[in-house]
Amino acid sequence: MATLSPLLRGYDQVILDLDGCVWLGDDAVEGSVEAVAALRKAGKPVAFATNNSWHTSEEHVTKLWRLGVQASVGDVVTVGGAMAQLLAETRSGRTAFVIGSQTMHAHVAGAGLRVLNGTDLASRAEVVVVGGTDRFGYDDLRVATLAARRGGDLLATGRDPTMPRPEGPWPGTGALLAAVETASGRTATIVGKPQPQLFHTALDRLGEGRTLVIGDRLDTDIAGATAAGLDAALVNSGDPAANGRPSGDGPRPIAIGDDLAAIVLGP
Numbered sequence: 001m002a003t004l005s006p007l008l009r010g011y012d013q014v015i016l017d018l019d020g021c022v023w024l025g026d027d028a029v030e031g032s033v034e035a036v037a038a039l040r041k042a043g044k045p046v047a048f049a050t051n052n053s054w055h056t057s058e059e060h061v062t063k064l065w066r067l068g069v070q071a072s073v074g075d076v077v078t079v080g081g082a083m084a085q086l087l088a089e090t091r092s093g094r095t096a097f098v099i100g101s102q103t104m105h106a107h108v109a110g111a112g113l114r115v116l117n118g119t120d121l122a123s124r125a126e127v128v129v130v131g132g133t134d135r136f137g138y139d140d141l142r143v144a145t146l147a148a149r150r151g152g153d154l155l156a157t158g159r160d161p162t163m164p165r166p167e168g169p170w171p172g173t174g175a176l177l178a179a180v181e182t183a184s185g186r187t188a189t190i191v192g193k194p195q196p197q198l199f200h201t202a203l204d205r206l207g208e209g210r211t212l213v214i215g216d217r218l219d220t221d222i223a224g225a226t227a228a229g230l231d232a233a234l235v236n237s238g239d240p241a242a243n244g245r246p247s248g249d250g251p252r253p254i255a256i257g258d259d260l261a262a263i264v265l266g267p
Contacts, residue, residue, distance in 0.1 A: 002038050003266040007233070007255055012209030013045040014264075015202045015230070018060065019052055020164035020216035020238020021260055027166065028067040029237045031261025036069050038265055045209075046075065047202040051158040051192040051220060053080040053131035053173070054101045077202045079157040079192035080107045083129065086155075086191055087111035097122045097147050099140050099176060100131030104157075123147050130156040130180055130188065132163070132173040141179050148184035158192040160220055164238035193224035194251075200228060214263055218243045222251040233263045 008014070016022055022032045039046050048071065050060065057076040064071040084107040087096075092112030098105050108129055109115050116122040123146035130144070148154045156177045162169035177188055192198060193215075203211065213230050215221020216238030225232035234243065234253035237260070257263040 002034055004038055004042050004044075005264060005266045008039070008042075008044065008212070008264050010210070011044065011212040011231075013047075013206045013211050014039055015047050015049050015199060015206070015211060015213045015225075016260070017213075017215035017217075017221050018048055018050040021214060021221075021235055022048070022069065023063070023067060024164055024237065025166045028069075029259050031259055031265070033068040035260045035264035040070065045206050046071075047077060047206050048075055049077045049193070049198040049202045049213075051079045051160055051173070051198075052163075053078065053083070053104050053107075053157040053192075054133070055080075056103050057081060059103075074205055077198050077205070079198060080104055080131065082197055082201065083107055083131070083155065083157055083191045084111045087113055087127070087129075091127055091153065094126040095121070095124075096127040096129055097125035097143055097152070098129045098131070099136060099144055099180070100129065100133050100157075101135075104129065104131040104133075124150060125152050127153045127155065128180070130154070130173065130177045132157065133176070136176050141183060144180045145183040148180065148186045154180070154184065154186045154188040156188040156190055158190060158220060160217065162239055162242060164216065169239045169242070193220040194227060196224055196228035199224060199230060203228075214260060216240075218251055218253070222253050226251040233257065235259050235263060 088111040096113040125147045159174035160172040161174040163172040213225035213232040233255040
């Protein structure tokens with residue numbers, strides 16, 4: 001079994017991103033399974049925090065196990081769950097139009113909102129929710145624009161312009177949101193990273209301890225960790241072209257590596 005790097009020996013627990021850090025598409029990033037196993041063997045608790053709103057925590061756990069990573073539902077903090085919690089606490093009983101996967105539709109309905117997609121009233125929804133999906137068309141943009149311009153609250157799971165895939169980056173939630181914001185003239189409230197809430201939730205589950213965040217994007221993972229007051233390391237296994245060079249006034253990782261194994265595992 002591989003040993004931990006000197007960097008990781010200085011931390012009590014770790015929060016990991018999933019897309020681009022633990023996996024790319026349907027496959028594990030090379031060395032990531034071994035890296036997580038080494039953390040667990042060393043007694044370092046691990047939580048996973050993701051801006052991916054396409055799937056439930058249970059589906060993420062199923063995928064982790066399929067790839068060889070042991071995890072439970074309590075280990076995974078998703079932006080979909082965070083969105084559902086926010087909506088339940090602040091907007092239950094309102095109407096909503098949703099751009100997103102079936103999982104996001106279920107999160108919104110489960111939070112006590114009446115989803116108007118497919119009805120004549122959709123363009124008058126009181127809340128517009130934008131999440132990741134590969135089912136996005138002009139009608140979605142039209143209805144979301146009308147609802148937002150009529151005063152509907154505009155919320156989104158994140159601004160990630162792309163999501164990492166093995167053949168190269170695909171359009172992410174931020175690309176869809178940019179269209180809605182441009183057409184409506186409204187600026188969305190972001191629920192996921194780089195807002196710190198996902199990290200706060202992960203810390204609630206991990207407990208006290210010196211924590212390191214590891215992710216593949218400066219503008220979400222590293223910026224969100226910084227907002228939460230946590231150290232963060234950057235891996236280049238996702239979409240390194242999206243990060244550029246850390247600037248003096250932007251979020252700065254304490255370490256940069258090719259992948260999760262390069263950060264976690266010792267020589």
